[in-house]
Amino acid sequence: MTTDLGIRLTQYASGGGCACKVPPGELERVLGGVLSAGDATDDLLVGLENGDDGAVVRLDGHRAVVVTTDFFTPVVDDAYDWGRIAAANALSDVYAMGGDPLVAVNLLAWPRDRIPFDLAADVLRGGADVAREAGCHLAGGHSIDDPEPKYGLAVTGIADPGRLLRNDAGAAGVPLTLTKPLGLGVLNNRHKATGEVFPEAVEVMTTLNRDASRAALAAGLTCATDVTGFGLLGHLFKLCRASGVSAVVDAAAVPYVEAARASYAAGYVPGGSRRNLDWVRPHLDASVDEDELVLLADAQTSGGLLVAGELPGWPVVGELVPRREATVVVR
Template sequence: MSYRLTRYAHGGGCACKIPPGELEEVVRRLNGAPASQPAGELLVGLDDGDDAAVVRVDGDRALIATTDFFTPVVDDAYDWGRIAAANALSDVYAMGGHPVVALNLLAWPREILPMELAAEVLRGGMDVCSSASCHLAGGHSVDDPEPKYGLAVTGFGHPDRLLRNDAGRAGLPLSLTKPLGLGVLNSRHKATGERFPAAVEVMVTLNAAASTAAVAAGLTCATDVTGFGLLGHLHKLARASGVSAVVDAAAVPYLDGAHEAVRDGFVPGGSRRNLDWVRPHAALDTVPEDTALLLADAQTSGGLLIAGEIPGAPVIGELVPPRDGRTVIVR
């Protein structure tokens, strides 16, 4: 029997995230100093919604911790496992670190979907962790009405050579390492069963090389582009850094078929919510609504958005001094 995994999920991939505005309101209540100071110095925490938590271990090592999981984004179990693992590892790369050990997080409707499919999901995650030279050592599973998979990941970086979303400076170019359109193509796949091998290849590609290149170039500011879309993650980066960002819409790379997917109405609810959230903070009057939706498209295992230039990544804009209360200006 053939199973279409995306039919068992209300959303798909990072498009099923809680909307960014709602999430910020919830985590705002968690800020504050602990009653007793734990061991290690917290270098990156909740304040700016960065990609992972970072704690200084000693002068040369910082521990990077993150977790990420989501509902099926494609129907193939093995590919879903690979995509989810690459996406979870990306948070460590987005901080300028390298993953060391990961744990599986699996929710499975065991009375609806065969456990053989779950094994394929786990095999996909294991293969991606192996390609990242990251140990995958156990994890946790629950019986759940909706399938979900991801990883909890721990890595290391140098405390003085991190990539952070609050380290942007006016005058720096903005580079994007993967094309946009993953959300709308995945939405089309879920609705029609049409396969997009190029999109799968983008999602399973690790951000390791881009992260290494950015750190080697002495860059200090980056984030990965996932569930909140390019506009949402760029808004958070610009806000945290106290600057504005100008995006050249014509320079942004898109996957083949992405514009057609928007035209035909295959836009995830998460992408529309992203645009609604960022619109008050952005100047979007120079681009059509379809382009704005793609710029806000909820990506799954997207690329790195880097303040600086690295080989092979197109420059899509620049950071500038604050302008008119807007964090993002699209031209």
């Protein structure tokens, strides 16, 4: 059971969850000078070039290693739930590449002079429980004393190098499937401001993307990404740019967590969601209003997979089309 110390963890962080990521435009400017032609090798199957969800290195003809890391500030006040959400979010990058997580290590930053360190045990326990659910070994990690609490995992997974899910493998004429509803950033923003708890949002964020990843591989699909801090529009833009295609999104088909729209109407919007939209806007052709676009750009934490292909049981929200002047079209 979570230690009840009457502490609201979200009040100790300037941001929350994946909404605290560095804005995508700034990140790309910094990373633009990092990758050189000499960095690529035949065995580095996925690297920095397209901003995919994890790095993939071939071991042999049948095995590849998937490596990723993800951590963030508290997205909910409950320490155990925060640990679960952060772990599911980090593991998602492996699933988004078509891999299975094998082993992970904890990454923990804690303000020991401001929040009792005993509460960190609940965070770590939440992460351990989700790793156990995923069948992923959790072995040690690293912790530091930090003014702001942060938690996540560094994860190593295994995949078949011939059956990867990549963000540069999209093709025109293929439907787009979204495996979790949007609106998580809006509800997390409301939780941080008011302390209201949204159990459905917690359930969505702690659900592993394992089943969706395996369904995509079983269907022979090759292109996917997960929808996290850059929102649906941001991650879709990256997928289209990497694949050399455009996309048409059916806004009415996109699912949302209950109370997300009402919370947005009440003014609970993460700053990261608006920054996401500003980044994508030059590449966007939309016939929906600004409010709808902000929701589509909402910064998600531990969101679902966006898969190029149809997966039974999950909604189709659009399709990939031949490259147009606008990379993403919203109707």
